[in-house]
Amino acid sequence: xxxTGGMGATVREAIRALKPYGAAPIVIVTLEALGVGGMxxxxxxxxxxxxxxxxxxxxxxxxxxxxxxxxxxxxxxxEALERKDGAAVRRKLDRRLQRTKNKNQPTLFDGEESANxxxx
Amino acid sequence: xxxxxxxxLLGGVAIIAMLSAGFSAxxxxxxxxxxxxxxxxxxxxxxxxxxxxxxxxxxxxxxEGILEFALKLSRMxxxxxxxxxxxxxxxxxxxxxxxxxxxxxxxxxxxxxxxKILLRMRPDLATAFIQSIVSGILAFEKRWPECAGxxxxxVTRVVASPVEEAQRIVRAADRATGLWSVxxxxxxxx
Numbered sequence: 001x002x003x004t005g006g007m008g009a010t011v012r013e014a015i016r017a018l019k020p021y022g023a024a025p026i027v028i029v030t031l032e033a034l035g036v037g038g039m040x041x042x043x044x045x046x047x048x049x050x051x052x053x054x055x056x057x058x059x060x061x062x063x064x065x066x067x068x069x070x071x072x073x074x075x076x077x078x079e080a081l082e083r084k085d086g087a088a089v090r091r092k093l094d095r096r097l098q099r100t101k102n103k104n105q106p107t108l109f110d111g112e113e114s115a116n117x118x119x120x
Numbered sequence: 121x122x123x124x125x126x127x128x129l130l131g132g133v134a135i136i137a138m139l140s141a142g143f144s145a146x147x148x149x150x151x152x153x154x155x156x157x158x159x160x161x162x163x164x165x166x167x168x169x170x171x172x173x174x175x176x177x178x179x180x181x182x183x184e185g186i187l188e189f190a191l192k193l194s195r196m197x198x199x200x201x202x203x204x205x206x207x208x209x210x211x212x213x214x215x216x217x218x219x220x221x222x223x224x225x226x227x228x229x230x231x232x233x234x235x236k237i238l239l240r241m242r243p244d245l246a247t248a249f250i251q252s253i254v255s256g257i258l259a260f261e262k263r264w265p266e267c268a269g270x271x272x273x274x275v276t277r278v279v280a281s282p283v284e285e286a287q288r289i290v291r292a293a294d295r296a297t298g299l300w301s302v303x304x305x306x307x308x309x310x
Contacts, residue, residue: 097191
């Protein structure tokens with residue numbers, strides 16, 4: 001019987017569950033611990049709350065900016081694909097269409113050939 | 121010191137409440153960003169598939185009408201000058217923009233007839249045509265958040281009859297922009 005075994009497993013489980021949320025849970029737990037610790041050490045509660053809010057706000061904005069950059073990067077990838085691959089494929093198909101159109105275009109001799117075929 | 125203990129308790133509760141609310145807001149934003157990033161990844165994959173399918177259509181056996189239609193749809197979906205109109209049309213509803221004039225129906229029939237012949241003669245090219253249509257339309261929807269969910273009600277129709285659905289979209293955009301003509305009736309009929 002290990003008295004800390006259950007606790008360790010719970011912590012590991014909690015870490016695994018919070019992993020998809022990135023650094024947010026760590027930041028929040030740290031801010032809470034620092035805030036409560038600061039107040040216990042005698043810091044004025046109002047200032048502790050204001051400081052925690054500012055720090056969390058800065059973290060929130062940084063996360064938003066990071067997501068914005070990631071999205072912009074994907075949009076640039078999409079646009080690059082459109083500009084390079086898209087333009088190349090459309091040019092190729094345009095040429096193919098032109099060739100097909102020229103092939104299907106009736107020539108001056110078409111009528112003559114069919115007349116000859118009818119004669120023979 | 122009861123005052124200090126109670127203010128410490130109150131302060132602790134206030135910090136926890138504030139940070140919990142912040143965490144919840146952060147998580148909802150996180151989910152939103154994750155969804156958008158997933159959509160963009162799908163859009164990129166679909167666009168890659170769209171161009172790959174179009175590349176496979178570069179074959180002597182591809183009929184003129186099918187080629188012209190695939191090119192028109194691809195240009196319409198990715199041309200920045202008509203994008204806004206296409207989005208507006210998709211948002212307002214594709215069905216309302218249906219054109220039942222004889223010329224349009226004739227053009228529609230020609231592309232569809234060519235597709236049916238292609239399906240018999242060269243199923244690989246017919247598959248590439250359908251893939252290019254479906255992936256092109258879906259890539260457009262995923263790329264532009266304004267279109268999110270617009271085509272979901274049409275997905276059944278896109279899967280069941282991709283050619284007709286693509287023609288419906290092209291006609292709708294054509295009406296809105298005036299830049300794109302109806303399917304190439306004269307060219308195909310010649």
